[in-house]
Amino acid sequence: MKYANEINKRKSFxxxxxxxxxxxxxxxxxxxxxxxxxxxxxxxxxKIKKHTTSDFMEIERQRGISVATSVMTFxxxxxxxxxxDTPGHKDFAEDTYRTLTAVDSxxxxxxxxxxxxxxxxxxxxxxxxxxxxxxxxxxxxDRDGKYPFDLLDELEEKLxxxxxxxxxxxxxxxxxxxxxxxxxxxxxxxxxxxxATDDDVVPLADLSxxxxxxxxxxxxxxxxxxxxxxxxxxxxxxxxxxYLAGKLAPVFFGSAVNNFGVKDLLDTFVDIAPTPRNRQSSxxxxxxxxxxxxxxxxxxxxxxxxxxRDRIAFLRVCSGKFERNKFYHHVRLDKDVRFSNxxxxxxxxxxxxxxxxxxxxxxxxxxxxxxxGDTLTExxxxxxxxxxxxxxxxxxxxxxxxxxxxxxxxxxxxQLTDEGVxxxxxxxxxxxxxxxxxxxxxxxxxxxxxxxxxxxxCQFNTLPFYKACWLTGPKDKIEDFIRFKSSNIVEDKxxxxxxxxxxxxxxxxxxxxxxxxxxxxxxEIHK
Numbered sequence: 001m002k003y004a005n006e007i008n009k010r011k012s013f014x015x016x017x018x019x020x021x022x023x024x025x026x027x028x029x030x031x032x033x034x035x036x037x038x039x040x041x042x043x044x045x046x047k048i049k050k051h052t053t054s055d056f057m058e059i060e061r062q063r064g065i066s067v068a069t070s071v072m073t074f075x076x077x078x079x080x081x082x083x084x085d086t087p088g089h090k091d092f093a094e095d096t097y098r099t100l101t102a103v104d105s106x107x108x109x110x111x112x113x114x115x116x117x118x119x120x121x122x123x124x125x126x127x128x129x130x131x132x133x134x135x136x137x138x139x140x141x142d143r144d145g146k147y148p149f150d151l152l153d154e155l156e157e158k159l160x161x162x163x164x165x166x167x168x169x170x171x172x173x174x175x176x177x178x179x180x181x182x183x184x185x186x187x188x189x190x191x192x193x194x195x196a197t198d199d200d201v202v203p204l205a206d207l208s209x210x211x212x213x214x215x216x217x218x219x220x221x222x223x224x225x226x227x228x229x230x231x232x233x234x235x236x237x238x239x240x241x242x243y244l245a246g247k248l249a250p251v252f253f254g255s256a257v258n259n260f261g262v263k264d265l266l267d268t269f270v271d272i273a274p275t276p277r278n279r280q281s282s283x284x285x286x287x288x289x290x291x292x293x294x295x296x297x298x299x300x301x302x303x304x305x306x307x308x309r310d311r312i313a314f315l316r317v318c319s320g321k322f323e324r325n326k327f328y329h330h331v332r333l334d335k336d337v338r339f340s341n342x343x344x345x346x347x348x349x350x351x352x353x354x355x356x357x358x359x360x361x362x363x364x365x366x367x368x369x370x371x372x373g374d375t376l377t378e379x380x381x382x383x384x385x386x387x388x389x390x391x392x393x394x395x396x397x398x399x400x401x402x403x404x405x406x407x408x409x410x411x412x413x414x415q416l417t418d419e420g421v422x423x424x425x426x427x428x429x430x431x432x433x434x435x436x437x438x439x440x441x442x443x444x445x446x447x448x449x450x451x452x453x454x455x456x457x458c459q460f461n462t463l464p465f466y467k468a469c470w471l472t473g474p475k476d477k478i479e480d481f482i483r484f485k486s487s488n489i490v491e492d493k494x495x496x497x498x499x500x501x502x503x504x505x506x507x508x509x510x511x512x513x514x515x516x517x518x519x520x521x522x523x524e525i526h527k
Contacts, residue, residue, distance in 0.1 A: 002291050003321055003357055010359035011273045012082035012316075014099050016127075017109035018117035022139040026109055026256040027072070027085040027403040033266055034074030034081065071314060071361050073344050079270050082361050097126050098372065098420060101387050102298040102316040104359065105133040105273045107265070110475070112138050112145030112172065112253075116158040123398060124159045130386065131246035133274055136163065137265055142255040143189070144173035149230075152251065162248045164235050167264050169253040170216070170224055177220060178260050179253055180204065182231065183238070183268050188259055189215070202443060244274050276359035279318045281375075281382040286319050288358045293320030293328065296384040297374045300366065300419045311415065312343070312363045318384065322356040328376040330369065337376075341362050371493075372420050390520040391468045392423055392436025395500065396443060396460035405456045412454035416446055417493065425490035425498060426480065434500075435460065436468055465500040467507060469519035477516045485510075 017023040070084045084099050100106065106127055110116065127134055138151060146154070148169060155163050170177040178190040187204045207228055212221045250268070254261015279286045279294075280453075286294055290340035299314040315322070322328075327336040343363035344353045356362045364370070373387045394469060400409050411435065417424040422443075423436040437443055443460050450456045471478055478497065482489050488500045499519065501507035511519055 004289060006321075007288060007359065008275050008356040009078065010080050010082065010269065010276055010357060011105070012084075012102045012103045012276065012361065013105045013107055013269070013273060014084040014096075015107050015109060016096060016100070016123045017117040018111070018114070018122075021109045021111040021114075021117075021120075023109045024085055026107070026137065026139065026262065026428075027083060029256055029259050029262040029268060030081075031072060031074055032259070033263060035128060036075045037040075058125055071363070073219055073361070074099070076266060076312050077270050081270075082359060084361070096123060097390065098298050098387060100126050100130065100132065101206075102296075102361065103132070103385075104275070104277050105135070107269070108134050108136045108249075109256075110136060110138045110151070110155070112140050112148075112151060113143055115146050115151060115154050121158055124161070128160065133244050133246050134161065135243075135251045135269060135273070136249050137252045137256075137261070138251060138253045139256050141169050141172050141179075141253050141261070142176050142258055145310045148172075148227075148253065150233075155249070155251070159249075161246075162242070163251050164237065164248055165231055165253075166238060166250040166268060167252045167254070167261060168224070168231065170220055176255075177216065179264065180207075180224060180228065181264050182228065183250075183264075187211075188260075188264070190255075190258070197303050201502045208229035240272055243272060249478075276318075280385050283382040286382075286384075288319055290319040292378045292380070293322055294318045294375065294377045294380070294382075295322060295362075296376070296387070297372055298387065299369050300370060300372060311366045311368070313366040313374075315362045315364055315376065317356050317358050317360045317362065319358055320378065322360070324352070324354045329379050331375045331377060331382075332371070333369060337369065341365055358359070368415075371418060390438070392438060393467070394437050394440060394443075395425075395463040395465040395468075396435050396437075397463055398433040398435050399461055400461045401457040401459055401499060405454075408425065408454045409450065409458060412450045412456050413446075416449060422446060423468070423499070424493050428486065428489040428491055428497070434463060463500075464502055466503050467501050467521065469499045469501060469521060471497045471499055471509065471517055473514075473517035477514065481510075481514055481517060 015023050015027055072085065074081055084103060108124065109119065109291070110120065124134070136155060137149075152163055152165065154432070155161070165181040167179045167181045169179055176190050178188050180187050185204060187202045202211065207225050212224065213286070216224065236242075236248065238250060240247060243250060250272070252261055252268070254265065256262060276288045278288050281294075295315045295317045297313045298316055301312050301314070324342055325338055325340055325526045327338045330337050342353055342356070344351050344356075344360070353362060373383065375383050398413060400406055413424060413435075417423070417435070425434040425436060426432070427434070435443070435446065447458060448459055471481070481499075482497065485499065488502070490498050490500060492498050499510070501510065507519070
């Protein structure tokens with residue numbers, strides 16, 4: 001219980017959403033309220049010179065999308081908030097899935113015009129697997145979108161979670177008047193292009209008060225009273241325990257680009273979101289209150305600063321206290337390592353930290369010692385579990401266009417696949433390299449970064465494979481299978497055998513013909 005005070009001061013969460021729902025814009029506003037930045041940047045704009053803080057890679061600025069998770073730390077109301085802005089694009093889903101293993105809660109952004117989209121459902125499934133507490137922010141209320149009650153029904157149906165509105169909009173689009181906060185019984189009026197300040201918040205515990213009739217027309221006043229009565233009657237009262245267990249999602253409404261409804265969300269988040277929690281390891285449950293340090297690597301980013309060719313491993317502290325210049329045990333390599341310059345982050349800006357506590361994310365300078373899923377401890381041998389590696393859906397052969405740069409290409413592809421943007425498979429018994437990705441855009445990013453950061457030109461030739469399956473089973477059966485299917489057998493980076501199936505029919509046939517062998521579509525790292 002030595003560090004209980006520090007642990008209770010920390011909250012770590014990820015922002016997730018379908019692309020263009022307003023996730024990165026919301027991140028900017030959080031940083032603005034936390035005093036971490038002075039002016040919020042724009043994700044897409046030719047006129048605005050300042051880009052968003054979290055989209056720091058050149059390719060992100062060109063495309064106006066996030067392609068890598070950014071880590072940002074700021075302080076708000078004496079709470080240290082670790083915020084991870086994830087890529088929304090489905091081609092980078094794997095980075096997002098792994099980031100979800102390193103946070104204690106999630107803010108899910110929904111576009112009120114489009115409602116629940118496909119990628120949102122997939123992300124929510126990962127949260128469901130881990131019972132991660134979720135707060136939902138319905139964005140873009142200053143546009144005409146779906147009726148709020150219809151949106152709530154859609155959220156419950158498609159995301160398989162009970163919802164409870166904690167704020168409620170008065171109209172939407174051009175007629176949007178503001179938001180009534182059901183959590184602390186107050187009202188904030190909406191004024192376009194003007195930042196909502198504390199002076200605009202009006203305490204309103206009683207909706208029958210004359211303030212409502214004075215400030216709204218009769219239709220809006222009746223609508224607000226009727227809606228709130230319906231909410232109180234139909235939806236469960238907000239239960240913090242149900243939220244922490246991942247069974248109930250509070251819902252907020254607002255407009256991130258207008259900075260509206262964001263403060264309500266942030267204030268409530270600081271009040272109700274969980275502090276760092278216990279973690280499951282391969283040998284036992286790791287209690288967050290333990291005195292001994294433990295943590296795991298959930299993300300690696302090469303060339304965060306292109307001028308220095310650096311490689312940063314992101315460590316989530318799970319228990320104890322992380323200290324600069326102290327030796328820690330690297331479980332996979334079975335050796336002791338220490339770090340003289342550990343960082344805390346504001347996207348690309350780094351500050352050296354002397355110590356960190358459970359819930360914190362620390363950047364460690366890496367010379368190639370780390371892989372995703374690696375665990376650091378004070379001597380005990382265990383791995384943190386639940387860090388998934390998914391079967392890719394697209395496969396391409398990596399072809400070197402410049403034989404003089406073979407060394408750079410080898411180094412570059414090894415480092416980029418260590419980051420987890422794609423999976424590298426090597427032909428069993430050969431050296432043909434196959435890259436597996438979830439989406440086409442990843443190949444473009446790899447090609448771009450290999451050229452820009454390593455000076456290696458390559459091309460990708462599409463291969464006709466449908467799925468990668470990790471194989472487990474009796475050794476003799478697997479050896480027979482490999483002998484007959486040698487052209488379809490590859491090894492992943494950890495040396496595990498993988499079968500590349502040409503189609504669903506081929507895969508089902510092989511499963512039927514080889515009942516003793518198990519075909520897995522996900523490989524848990526360090527299983």
